[in-house]
Amino acid sequence: MGAAVDTVEPTAAVRRPWIRRFVAKMPWTTRFCASWLIVIVTATVFADLIPGLADPNYQGFLFGDGATNEGPGLSHFLGTDNNSRDILARIVYGARVSLTVALAAVFMGVVFGGFFGSLVGFVRGKTDSTVMAVVDVILAFPGLVLLLTVVTLLGRRDLVVIAAVIGFLSIPPYTRVARANALSISRREFVTAARAIGTKKRTILFREVIPNVLPTLLAYAMVNAAVIILLEGALAFLGLSVEPPTSSWGTMVNAARVDLQINVWPAVWPSLALVFTVYSLNNVGDWLRRLRSVRSAAL
Amino acid sequence: MATLLAVSFLTFLLVNLLPGDAINALIPIEAQQDQEYVAQVRAEWGLDDPMLVRYGKWLGDAVRGDLGDSIVTSRAVSGEIAHRIPVTGELMIVTVVFSVLMAVPLGVVSAYREGSRIDQFISGSAQFALSVPGFVAGLLFIYVFAMKLGWFPATGWTRISNSISGNLMTVTLPALSLSVIEVAVYARVVRSDLVATLKEDYILSAKSKGLKDGFILFRHALRPSSLTLITVVGLNIGLLLGGTVVVEFLFALPGLGKRLLDAIFQRDFMMVQGITVFVAMVYVVVNTLVDVVYLVVDPRIRKAD
C-alpha cells in the first residue's frame, strides 16, 4: 500500500529549441539590448577583417582619408575627429578594449573569486576569516584610487596590463558574493545529506556547493561587467587606461572635450556607445535575474 | 583598525616596489649626473633605509597626523589634504543628500504602484541612468547648461568663504553629474526593498487594522527598507570617491581627487600614499558609522550583540 503514488505528468508542451523559447519570453527592449551586445561583440571580433579598419591610426576607413572634424556623412558614417580619424573605426576598436577588460574582470572574478568564496563559505573557520580579512583590505582601497596607483606605477599601459589589474581587483567582490551564497547553501540540508552519505568534502564542494553558487555569480557578472566598462571608461577619460593611439571610448570622449564648441559629434558617439553598451548589459542582466527569481520562487 | 594598517602597508609596498625611482621626481634628470648630490638627496629623504624601516618611520609620524611632505612641492601632505577636503567633502555631501532626497520618493512611488506605468517609467529611467557615467553626464551638463545656456560656469570652484551663491553655482553641475548614477542606485534599492517589505505579513496585518496606506507606507514599511539604503550609501562612498576624481578632473575643481591625479602624474609618492591612506580611512570610518546607525535603527541587531 506504500506505493500509493502521485503521477508525474510528462510535459506535453511541444519542445521548441531552447533559444527560441528563451527569446520569446524577452520584452522587446531586452531583445534590442541583446542584439546590440551581439553586434558589438561581432564587430570587435571581426574588426581586423574589415578593409581599412586595421590601420592603427584609423585614418582611412572604407572611403579613404577624411578631413579634420568632419560631420557624419557618407564617406565617414559617424564623421571624423580632430585628428581626422574615422570615429566609427575608433569606436569599434574602443569596444575591443571595453569588452576585453570586462571579460577579464568577469573571468577572474568568477574563477578565482567564485572558487575562494565557495571554499571559505563552505569550510568556514580560520580559512574563512583570513581570506575575508584580505578581501576587506582590498575593498577598503577605493577601487579607482588603487587602480590609478597600480596602473601608473606599473609604467606600461597596454591592454594586457589594464585587463590584468582590473581583473585582479574584481576578485574580492566576487569572493564576497560567492561566500555569502556558499554560506547559505552549506546550511541547506542537501549538503548535510551528502555528508551523511559519506561524500568527501572536496566532492561536496565541487558537486553540491559550487553548482548552486554559479548561477548567482553569473547574474552578478552581468551587472559587474557593466560597472567594469564604466570604470574603464572613467580611467580612459582620465588618461590612465590603454596608451594612445589605441582607442578607448573614454579616451575619445576626453579628446573631444577640447573641441566641444566646434564639433560635438566626436564626444557624442563614443558616449552613446558606452552608455548603450552598459545599459544593454544592465538590461539583459536584470532580465536574467528576474527570470531566475521567478524560477526559484516556484521551487 | 587592522584594515587601515594593512591598507597603509600595502600602499607603502606598492608605491615603493613598483618601478619609477622617486629620485626622478626629486632631481631633474640632468642633475642626476652628480652622484654625490643624488646620494645626499637620497639620504635626506631616507630612501636608502630598508623599506620596513621607512614604513615604520612613516607610520610613527602618520599616527600623529604627520603624513610626510610632498616630494614635489615640499609642503606637508596632511596640510594639502586638509586644504582640499572642503571641496571634495562638499561635493560628496551635496551629492549624497541630493541623491537620497530624490531617490526615496521615486523608489517609494515606484514600489507602491508596482507594475504600473509610473513604476515602469521610473524603473526604466533608473536602469538607463545607471548606465551614464559621471564624465558623460558632466560633459552633457557642461555643453547644455554652461556652453549653450550659460547658466553655470563650466569649470572652476568658488569657496564658500568667498561667496555662498558663487559656491552654489560651482557645486551644482559637478554634484548633478555624480548624482545621476547615485539616484538610480538608491531608487532601485529603495524600490526593490520596499516591494519585498510590502509583501510581508505585518503589512497585511497593519492593513487589516484599518490603517491608511500612506501611514503603513511611511511608518511600517519604509523603516525596515531604509536599512538597506543606509548600507548601500555606505558601501557606495568608495565608488563615489572614485567618481569625484573624474568630476574634479572634468570641472577642474581643486579637490582631493584632482590632487591625487596630479600626484600620480608627478610620481609624488608621499602624496599618493597620504591621500590613499586618508581615503581608505574615510571609507572605513563611514562603514563603521553605518554599522552604528544600523545598531540604532534595528532593535534585532541590538539584542543579538
Place this chain on the structure above:
Amino acid sequence: MAGTLLEVENLHTTFTIPAGEVKAVRGVSFSLERGRTLGIVGESGSGKTVLARSVMRLNLGTNVTTTGTAIFEGTDLLTRSPAEMRSLWGSEMAMVFQDPMTSLNPLVRVQRQVTEHLCRHIDLSRSEARQAAVDLLKEVRIPDPETRLRAFPHELSGGMRQRVCIAVALACEPSLLFADEPTTALDVTVQHQILNLLSREQTDRDMAMVLVTHDLGVVAGRTDDTMVMYAGTVVEHAPTRSLFADMRHPYSEALMRSIPRTSLPSHTRLAAITGRPPDLIAPPTGCAFSPRCPYVQDRCIEETPPLVATEDPAHRLACWTPVGSPEGQAAFQKNLASGLPQAVAVDISNPRPPTRGVEVDS
C-alpha cells in the same frame, strides 16, 4: 440568535499568473450568524486562506479578482470602496494571521502595534491609549504587560507574539474575527493555550469567529459549524458534531481516516489518500475530488455535484455517491472489484502484504 452577520454567495477568486489563471476559490457560499464559530478545514491549496482574505478584501496585488457577494451586516463588502473597507477593518472585522513571527513589525514596539489603530478608530489620548494597551495585554493573559509594551516582537516567544496579535485584533471589539491557522506555527502546548484563549474571547464578546485550519482536531472541539474545502470548493458543510459523527463526503472521510490519532493503537494502518491535489489552473471536470475518490462514478467526472442539504437540513454536501448511502456503497464495491487503486488503498478491512511498484502511475 441575533441573526445573520455574514452571508457569502457564489464567491470566486482568481489569481492571474504568467502560467495562467489560478482559480483558488470556485463558487463558495456560506452564512455565519452572530456569535457563532465556523471552522474551515482543508489541505494547503484548498483555498481556505484565500477565501478568508477574499471576504475581508485583504488579497494583495493587482492580479486578483473576486466576484460574488459577501453581505456583512446588510451591505456587500465586495462593492465597498477602499476607504469604507478601511473603516470596517480593525473595528468591525479583524484577522489573526498564521505566523506571529512575521505578522508583527519587527522594528516597532508592542505598544504602538497594539494601539495605533485604536487611536485611529477611536480618539484616544496618549495615556488612555497606554492604559488600553495594558488592559488588552492583560486580557490576553500576557504577564507583566507594562514591561512587555516596551518590548520589540523579537524579544517575545512565539506564543506571546500570537497573544499580542490577538490583542491587536480584539482591540476595537470586532464583531467578526478571522483566525487564519492561528496556531500552525506554534508548539502543541502553546497551541492549546492560544485556542483556549480564542474560544474564551469569542464567547465573552459574543463575537463571530471563522477558524481556518488544516487540522481536523482543532475544529472538532472549538467550532459550531465546520466547512470542509477541497480545491477551491466546499465539499461538506455541517454542524461540527454532526459532521464528525457522520462524515458523508468521501474527501472528509478520507481525510479523517488518513490522520494518525493518539486514541488509536500504535501501528494502526493509515488509509492514505492516493494521488495529489488538482491543478487549480485547469481543475478537473465534475467533482474536483473524483480523480482520487474511492467512490468515483462516471457521473462524478461529468457533472459537478452541487452543495445541497441532506436529510438533515443543516448538513450540506456536494457529492453524487455519499459515504454511507446505498449508491456510495455500490460505487465503492464496484471500484474495489475493478481494482481501482484508491478504492483498494482505503480497504483497510482487508490488509494485504505491501506491494510496490505496481500502482505507480495509475
Place this chain on the structure above:
Amino acid sequence: MAGTGKAHLRTGEDVLMTVEDLVVEFPVGRGRTVKAVSGISFDIRSGETLGLVGESGCGKSTTGRAIIQLPRPTSGTVTFKGVDLAELSDEEIRRRRTHIQMIFQDPISSLNPRRTVGDIVAEPLRVWGPHDEAEQKGIVDRMLDAVGVDPDVARDKRPHEFSGGQCQRISIARSLVVGPDLLICDEPVSALDVSVQAQILNLLEDLKAEYGLTVVFIAHDLAVVKNISDRVAVMYLGKLCEVASPDVLYAEAAHPYTDLLLGSVPEPDPSVEIDESLIEGGELPSPINPPSGCRFRTRCDRATDLCTSEEPQMRGVADDHFVACHHPLVAVAG
C-alpha cells in the same frame, strides 16, 4: 553524574545502538552556550522504531544529528554495533556512513536543486560502489520503484518538478540505496499535508519491514509518533522525561510533562472534553540558562523544593515504563 539516569537502558545482543550521557552544546557568543542536549541516554534494538518526541527547542533534532556525528557531540558515547562512534576519526566515521542514514524535515531543501533525481539517488553508489554505471542505474531504478516513484518518469527531472511528498520519497530512496541498518528520520512528515503524510508513514512502515530497518523517528506530533513507534522517549529542554511503549505511555502518562503534551493534542472528536483551564502561558525556559534540578519544574504544578534542588533520575514505574520525575502521576512499582 548529573544525567537523567540509565535505568531504562536494556542489555542483550539485539541492542543495535546505545547512546549514553549525550551532551551537545553550541557556543552563542560572549562565553554563553546553548545547552541543546544535556546528558541523555537511550538505546534501540534491532528492528525497533524509537520515537523521539518533544516540542521545538527540546533538542530532539540535535540528538538525531549527534548520532550521525554531524556535528559531533560535546561529550557522551554513541555505541553502534559495539563501536563508539564518538571515538572514531573523521575518516573512520565517513567509512561507516553507509550504516546510519538520515532523512530530513524539508524534503525540498534536502535535495540539490541543480541535479537530476537519478543523479541524486545514485550519489551514494558513486561514493561506495558499485561503480559500474549500468549496475548503478539498475539499483537506482529498483530503489525509486520501491518508494513509489516511477523511475522512467523521474530519472532525468530535477527536484523542483516534484511535490513535497515525492521529494520525501526520493530522499528516502537516496538513504536506503546504501543499505543502512539504522535510519534516522528527523520530522520527515511535518512539512507535508495530512493526506501525503499518511502515504509517507505507510511507506516507512513497509520499507522498514522489507529492509529490516531500525528507525529513530523524531517528531513533534504525538499522534504520528504513536502511530509508528515501538518505543517512545519524551524529551524536554535537553533531557529525557519518560520512556515507554506507545500504548502504555499514551494510556498512563507518568510524567506531568507527558500528561500536558497529551492533554494539548487536539483530538478530531467533538465529544472529547477539552481542558479549558489552560489559558495562561507556561513558557519554555532558555536553553542557555536552564532551571536547576528538574528542568520542567517551572511549568509543573506538582513541583516542590526537591525538584529545584535535585535532578530526578530515570526509574521504572512498571514493566518497560520509565520516568524521570520526583512526583510521577502513577505509583512507582516495587
